Amino acid sequence: MSARFKAGDRVRVRVGSPPGHLRTPLYIQGKIGSVERLHGDYRNPESLAHGGDGLPKQQLYLVRFAQPHVWPKYPGPPRDQLLIDIYEHWLEPA
């Protein structure tokens, strides 16, 4: 399965709360960041968590966000960044 995004692409994290296990925290949903790098493809934890086989594998990305964008009242230095792993099906072009 080929990767939809490459390093430097701007992406928005999807907003959603499907039932079951997911690895995309609420605080990052709807936020816009840029792809730092592709980790590779991994079995989908949303399926593995419920006894499934985790297939098809999902591409996993390291995504970079500006902390003041993630936290509107961010008290730290404005250049601070947040790096977080996000699976491809949670990302869309921004």
Added chain:
Amino acid sequence: MARVHDRGGWQGAGPVDKSEHQLSWWEKRTDAIATLLMTQKRVMRVDELRRAIESMEPAAYEGCKYYEKWLHAVETVMAEKGILKREETDRKVKELEAGG
């Protein structure tokens, strides 16, 4: 919808308690059992452990220690898979409470 475990950004949640504490024997044993089930026995995945913790009732989740949540998850997943029956764990607990 805010899930009980998804804490980042909760308003009024207060500061994070970063104090260290000594682990008791049952906490170490719980860690060992869960790790064995996930790595040596391969009958449980870490994703299943997490999912079982996340699906705890909010009141139970808030009232439990870290490794009590692990223990709950191990029991839940083992019961789901028919590896350990609820009656078996309940019977053993009764035995231990009776000093067995």
